[in-house]
Each structure stands twice: as structure tokens, then as C-alpha cells.
Amino acid sequence: MAQQSETITDRRRKTRNRIYQYLYLAEGLCTKQSVAAGLQLSLPTVHQNLAELLDEGLIRYAGELQSTGGRRARGLAVVEDARFAVGISIMEDRLRFVAADLRLQELAFKKVLCPSAMIKEDFGSVLAKELECFLDENNLNREKLLGVGIAVPAVIDPAHSRICLAPRLHLRNNRLEALTGEIPYPCFVENDATSGGYAEWFASTDLGMNVAYVSLEYGVGGAVFVNGEPYAGDNRRSGEFGHMCVEPGGLLCKCGHRGCLEAYCTAWRISDGLGLTLEQFFDGVAAHDPELEQLWEDVLCHLAIGVNNVRMALDCDVVLGGLLSQYLEPYLPRLREYVAAQNPFEDSGNYLRLC
């Protein structure tokens, strides 16, 4: 009996979700009739579900639609700010908080500097406290908070709730609980580059089904999507492009090895590492400062080796994302030339794109 009623509840929830998603994805306003027709549901079923969604403030009436006769139909739309989510990016020396509504519009943003934060024993409580401050400072209503997504530059094992390895945060085999234990909202922890790749995937309408995403931040990571699904690999380490060797015996990497892509192509190398901001660095390159130009050339050459290796292994579009990608547009033609020059199969580097 219990099982049967569960099934009915499940079915009802699915129908309600379908109706909400239909309204969410619709271009322009919907009506009760258009929802019923679009989902092939009966009008009373649609009416009942819409009443519940309206009652909970998840959808609203939004204007009237033109009618050829009789009463004009009232339009329906989702309420963008009915709920929101918070994203936290944990980096080696800073935390970044962002709140976004259901349409992914930014509601608030904050950067908190905290050097070597993760090494501290009480990092979990520091994180929880900073989150509460962020919510307070921006008058965000906790009752509407769906949950908190936490992006970490780490290999994560969700089955065992552990951080397996995070070279940049000096962590190995730590419990996720230490990170999220004091946060009183639903939490989801994911590798930072996988999160970035997934966001790119979610927001893009013109990406193919197979994509490699290379994230250029203070570290270098990545994610692989095959047939539109993230490909994690046997050990959840797929897309760790940052630790591909691009220069045997080269610069020392945070992981302890030499010549990794991450040792050459991070935002850190050309900003904090030089005592400059990224803006200052790229202004210097644009003004033909010889030292900065030479360093930038070195970054581009090693990036091209990395990108070409990804293309060789996966034969799909390669998308560059992360902090550094915002500055790459003027250098994309050159980078495409470099990758094409290394590729024995194709003359063009047009498979390489920016976020």
C-alpha cells in the first residue's frame, strides 16, 4: 500500500516538474492551454499543478496574450528569484562567493582573501562563517536558498566523501565533512574545472556533443564531455590537463613534478608571480615590454603543446575557460596557428575556442 502511494506521489512530482521545466525553457509566455498541448496533459491536471506552483510562488502571471476572440489568455512565467543558489570557489589564497537566481543571474559576489586557508584545522568553520556573512551582507533570504555548490581544485571521490588529492591546497585524502560539516544548507562539492566545464556546457547552445574544457586559473584543470555527459574516468581524474608534461625537466609544478602545463600556463605565473595584476601584465604585453612579451610567448607556446595533446587524444573541440581566458581573445589567432603547426592531420586550429 505504502509502495503504491509512493508511486503516485512520485508520478505527481514528475508531472509537476515537467510543467515547471516546460515554463522554464519556453521562449516567451505560456498559457494553461499551451502547456497542456505541449506536454499532452489534460487541462484539469495542468490547472491543478499550476495552482500549486502559483501558490508556492514558483511561477507568476505575466501579462495577457493576444487572442482572436473571447477572453484573453493570461500568460505564465517562472519567478526568477523564487530561489537562489550560492557557489563558492576555494582557491589557494582566496574564497570567491557568488549568488545566482534561477535564471543564473548574479545577485551578489564577494572575494575573501585568506592565505593558506585550507591548511587550517578549522577551515570548515571559517568557510561556514564567511558564507553566513555573505548572506547577511547581501540581504539574501535563507529560506529561498536551494543549496551551496563548492568548487575545489581537487580530485574528489564522492562515493567515499573524500578529497583524494589537491596539490595546490596541500591536501591528500581528507574528509569532505571537514569542508562542509558546519554549513547548515545542502552542499555539493565538485572539482573546480569540472564545475567550470559543466557551466560552459549548460550555458552554450552551439557546442558539440564531445568537448574538452581546459580551465586556466591559478591552476590548470579541465573536464571532458562525451556525448553530452561528463566523462570522469576510472579514478575521477580525467581532464587533469594541468599535469600533462609539456616540457620534460622544465619548471617545477605544485605537484612536485617538472614541466607540467600548470607550471607554465597559470594566471599566477603572469600576475602574482611577477607582483603584477593580470591587467598590468597584458597592458605591458600590448605596450611591447620585451620581458613580458617573451614570457607571454613562452606561455602561449606551452599552452599550444597542451591543447594539441588534448586534440590528439580526444579529437574534439577544445574550449579554454577560467580567469585567463578573458584575456586571450587578441591572441587566439596566434594560438590557433601554433596548435595547427603541431598537428599532422589538420591545417586549422579552429577547433580551439574561448569560453
Ligand SMILES: [Zn+2]
Ligand atoms: Zn604538475
